[in-house]
Amino acid sequence: MSASVIPARTARAIGSFPGGIHPAENKTQSLTRPIQSAPLPETLIIPLTQPGYQQAELLVKVGDHVLKGQPLARGRHGIGVVTHASSSGVVSAISEQAVPNASGLPELAVVISTDGRDQWLPHTGISDFQSVDRDVLLSRITEAGISGLGGAGFPTHIKLRNQHSLIKTLVINACECEPFITADDILMQERAPDIIQGIKILLYLLQPQQCLIGIEDNKPLARAALEKAIDDERIQVVSVPTKYPSGAEKQLIQLLTGLEIPSGTLPAKSGVLCQNVGTAYAIARAIDHGEALISRITTFTGAALNRPGNLEVLIGTPMEALLDACDLDRSQLSRLIMGGSLMGISMTALNLPLLKISNCVIATTAQEIPLPQAALACIRCGMCAEACPVSLLPQQLYWFARSKEHEKATRHNLFDCIECGACAYVCPSHIPLVQYYRAAKAEIRDEQDKHRRGEHSQQRFEFHQQRLEREKAKEEKRRQERAELARRNREAKAAGKPTAGQPDDIQATLERVRAKKAKAKELEENS
Amino acid sequence: MSLPQLSSPHSHRPLGTAQVMQTVILACIPGLLAISYFFGWGTLINILWLGLLALALEALVLRLRKRAIRVYLTDYSALVTAVLLGLSLPPTAPWWLGLIGIAFAIVIAKHLYGGLGYNPFNPAMVAYVVLLISFPLEMSTWLSPRGVASLSPQVPGFLDSLHAIFSFGDKASAIDAYIGATPLDEFKQQRGGMLVSEFWNQNPLFGRWSGRGWEWVNLGFLAGGLFLLYRKIISWHIPFSLLAVMLILSALFYDNGSSTSHGSPLLHLLGGATMLGAFFIATDPVSAATTPRGKLLYGALIGGLVYVIRIWGNYPDAMAFAVLLGNFSAPLIDYYTQPRTFGHQSGK
Numbered sequence: 001m002s003a004s005v006i007p008a009r010t011a012r013a014i015g016s017f018p019g020g021i022h023p024a025e026n027k028t029q030s031l032t033r034p035i036q037s038a039p040l041p042e043t044l045i046i047p048l049t050q051p052g053y054q055q056a057e058l059l060v061k062v063g064d065h066v067l068k069g070q071p072l073a074r075g076r077h078g079i080g081v082v083t084h085a086s087s088s089g090v091v092s093a094i095s096e097q098a099v100p101n102a103s104g105l106p107e108l109a110v111v112i113s114t115d116g117r118d119q120w121l122p123h124t125g126i127s128d129f130q131s132v133d134r135d136v137l138l139s140r141i142t143e144a145g146i147s148g149l150g151g152a153g154f155p156t157h158i159k160l161r162n163q164h165s166l167i168k169t170l171v172i173n174a175c176e177c178e179p180f181i182t183a184d185d186i187l188m189q190e191r192a193p194d195i196i197q198g199i200k201i202l203l204y205l206l207q208p209q210q211c212l213i214g215i216e217d218n219k220p221l222a223r224a225a226l227e228k229a230i231d232d233e234r235i236q237v238v239s240v241p242t243k244y245p246s247g248a249e250k251q252l253i254q255l256l257t258g259l260e261i262p263s264g265t266l267p268a269k270s271g272v273l274c275q276n277v278g279t280a281y282a283i284a285r286a287i288d289h290g291e292a293l294i295s296r297i298t299t300f301t302g303a304a305l306n307r308p309g310n311l312e313v314l315i316g317t318p319m320e321a322l323l324d325a326c327d328l329d330r331s332q333l334s335r336l337i338m339g340g341s342l343m344g345i346s347m348t349a350l351n352l353p354l355l356k357i358s359n360c361v362i363a364t365t366a367q368e369i370p371l372p373q374a375a376l377a378c379i380r381c382g383m384c385a386e387a388c389p390v391s392l393l394p395q396q397l398y399w400f401a402r403s404k405e406h407e408k409a410t411r412h413n414l415f416d417c418i419e420c421g422a423c424a425y426v427c428p429s430h431i432p433l434v435q436y437y438r439a440a441k442a443e444i445r446d447e448q449d450k451h452r453r454g455e456h457s458q459q460r461f462e463f464h465q466q467r468l469e470r471e472k473a474k475e476e477k478r479r480q481e482r483a484e485l486a487r488r489n490r491e492a493k494a495a496g497k498p499t500a501g502q503p504d505d506i507q508a509t510l511e512r513v514r515a516k517k518a519k520a521k522e523l524e525e526n527s
Numbered sequence: 528m529s530l531p532q533l534s535s536p537h538s539h540r541p542l543g544t545a546q547v548m549q550t551v552i553l554a555c556i557p558g559l560l561a562i563s564y565f566f567g568w569g570t571l572i573n574i575l576w577l578g579l580l581a582l583a584l585e586a587l588v589l590r591l592r593k594r595a596i597r598v599y600l601t602d603y604s605a606l607v608t609a610v611l612l613g614l615s616l617p618p619t620a621p622w623w624l625g626l627i628g629i630a631f632a633i634v635i636a637k638h639l640y641g642g643l644g645y646n647p648f649n650p651a652m653v654a655y656v657v658l659l660i661s662f663p664l665e666m667s668t669w670l671s672p673r674g675v676a677s678l679s680p681q682v683p684g685f686l687d688s689l690h691a692i693f694s695f696g697d698k699a700s701a702i703d704a705y706i707g708a709t710p711l712d713e714f715k716q717q718r719g720g721m722l723v724s725e726f727w728n729q730n731p732l733f734g735r736w737s738g739r740g741w742e743w744v745n746l747g748f749l750a751g752g753l754f755l756l757y758r759k760i761i762s763w764h765i766p767f768s769l770l771a772v773m774l775i776l777s778a779l780f781y782d783n784g785s786s787t788s789h790g791s792p793l794l795h796l797l798g799g800a801t802m803l804g805a806f807f808i809a810t811d812p813v814s815a816a817t818t819p820r821g822k823l824l825y826g827a828l829i830g831g832l833v834y835v836i837r838i839w840g841n842y843p844d845a846m847a848f849a850v851l852l853g854n855f856s857a858p859l860i861d862y863y864t865q866p867r868t869f870g871h872q873s874g875k
Binding site for chain 1: 529530531532533534535536537538539540542543544546547598599602604642643644645759762812813815817818819822861865866867868869870871
């Protein structure tokens with residue numbers, strides 16, 4: 001058998017997941033030009049958002065001059081994310097600012113008036129990461145403020161810590177399955193060596209047996225770039241069929257490994273860890289160059305932009321200037337979406353700041369993405385169930401959510417819903433299914449919360465009762481002891497011995513009281 | 528400028544309920560053409576008549592229920608009911624039969640139960656069964672297909688059909704000359720101990736595989752059904768298991784065409800309402816089971832019932848009864864056939 005000179009790098013997916021949809025991809029529009037650098041904004045609005053709504057610990061105050069890459073705030077208890085100034089300037093305010101989020105609530109942010117010098121805080125990289133202890137690398141990743149760049153934004157260092165021995169497979173998510181988004185695609189095309197370097201750092205940190213890069217088969221250029229850059233035999237590119245949501249974490253793991261991660265558990269428990277290509281890139285920048293995560297590639301697309309494309313933007317840049325850099329036609333703009341067209345969130349203003357999770361901004365027109373139609377009655381057609389990637393029965397869940405039958409909804413595994421939107425996408429009656437599920441989940445969580453609080457006060461009541469009883473018992477015991485002492489004293493007295501520490505008059509008083517009590521008892525018994 | 532705050536997903540597949548219903552109606556055309564070729568204009572006239580009534584009744588009820596008439600009328604669901612009932616009625620069904628039927632379907636079976644999406648039973652089949660039980664004579668008066676009648680025009684003309692449907696009390700209609708039994712009925716009642724092949728050869732009601740004309744009608748509906756599958760309007764589960772069970776049962780009891788045979792699989796698969804039922808009626812999503820395994824079970828149940836009633840029941844065909852019985856079981860079937868959710872062990 002003759003050995004082939006170039007090993008075939010790309011494998012086919014060995015698993016598959018049920019359901020899924022094939023929406024119009026809308027990716028070519030933003031792929032016509034290479035990554036552009038964005039103009040330096042006059043103001044940066046850097047939200048200090050922490051996971052779990054924790055308070056961030058501020059490291060600067062208003063009026064401070066900060067350098068590019070200087071930490072502004074960090075999470076408490078080591079589980080938060082460090083945020084950095086993405087350019088040099090003066091902290092002009094630390095206040096609540098409107099940010100792109102689903103709730104629409106403002107969040108605490110550091111506002112920086114940039115000085116135009118874009119001056120870095122001195123920083124150095126590690127030239128040979130293999131010569132450094134893993135903990136050093138991990139703390140570098142923590143200090144660089146890296147969080148998942150695929151969209152969910154989970155702090156990367158938490159994912160990487162304390163799991164070294166467990167992980168058998170490192171999965172790199174290069175699917176980018178949502179329509180419109182091309183940020184990862186172009187990043188792979190242009191900066192594949194850095195991505196591979198980041199993956200090698202992850203391999204060093206986690207020591208898995210293999211690394212699989214899952215990429216949808218609609219990105220041949222990116223795949224070729226990765227294959228060219230791979231110089232480590234542990235890394236393999238796996239092509240997966242283009243089908244939404246192949247980039248959802250557990251679905252991708254199923255595609256690549258055939259493993260089905262049990263409900264309610266993290267993939268790490270099954271020996272798999274998933275990271276996005278963008279995150280791998282950020283890790284390489286942090287380790288090799290000592291750069292904090294202060295910029296990312298964001299896709300600006302949608303029919304309201306005359307020059308869509310991918311921009312390398314500073315975190316915290318107000319989007320309006322970026323949209324204008326892509327020649328926004330305000331008269332055509334009907335909606336602004338951060339993220340893809342299936343899971344993205346609406347933005348109600350043009351000037352919201354760009355976040356670490358902002359992989360895409362869609363400035364769309366009423367023709368391109370029509371406003372939602374009025375929902376009609378569910379005809380139980382079951383198209384939603386066919387589209388569901390986790391094999392739920394979306395229409396049953398819809399009935400349960402509508403009628404507030406929360407117990408049934410929970411039993412039909414409402415909480416396994418990943419809110420990918422495939423069901424609502426195919427629903428011929430245009431029912432906003434995901435909205436119903438979100439509301440039902442929130443209501444159930446609320447109920448559970450109330451239940452827990454109720455249980456808590458019940459417990460407190462019971463403890464209170466127990467304490468009262470304990471005190472009563474103690475009192476009773478003391479009374480008996482006193483009675484016993486009195487009895488002994490009485491006996492001693494009868495024997496003619498002087499009582500210890502009990503003067504006679506006290507004894508007499510006790511006697512009188514006892515006689516009175518006995519009399520009262522007699523009366524009571526007679527009545 | 529105001530930008531709306533909307534919940535994801537933002538984009539939507541360009542396929543609505545109205546298009547689903549339109550596609551169903553479109554897919555009925557091959558079957559309707561075959562019926563019209565073999566039995567004349569009656570069915571088409573009935574469909575138009577029922578369609579008119581259905582829209583009027585739907586509008587009336589929507590008005591009474593204070594619903595947006597335009598929105599719900601343009602979902603085409605009332606028209607689908609009219610078309611399915613029209614295809615099921617005999618081509619000579621008098622106007623009042625259709626009126627009673629469609630009124631029952633739209634007003635009682637559909638709207639009294641809450642309207643589209645809420646009706647537990649297939650409205651067209653409820654109407655069909657009500658008519659069959661109440662007016663057995665009118666409901667079992669079928670025509671002989673083209674190629675059987677020895678008259679000079681082999682099927683009734685447009686005016687004859689129109690007259691048959693709207694003849695206000697005129698009994699001596701020209702249509703009487705065309706009246707004849709259906710092949711399934713004939714096979715069940717008239718065979719009298721003959722071998723299947725003997726009976727087949729001497730009876731002009733039988734064609735190549737099944738009843739003359741009926742085999743083409745069924746092939747027409749099969750073609751339409753495959754179109755619906757191709758367009759992903761219906762899933763394969765219900766037609767597949769329904770037809771599979773009928774095939775198995777009829778093959779099992781075929782007995783090589785002996786004198787006690789219950790007819791060949793093709794007689795049953797391409798006879799009566801089999802294909803119309805399998806692809807257009809049993810698949811009515813509102814009243815059918817909805818889980819993948821549930822659909823298989825539901826289709827199998829209907830297929831089995833159709834065969835059992837055809838052979839051992841009182842009626843020559845049984846799609847309507849079988850579908851209604853299936854409708855009864857659908858919630859139970861759904862409950863016990865929930866798919867295994869991702870990441871869960873099988874069972875609960």
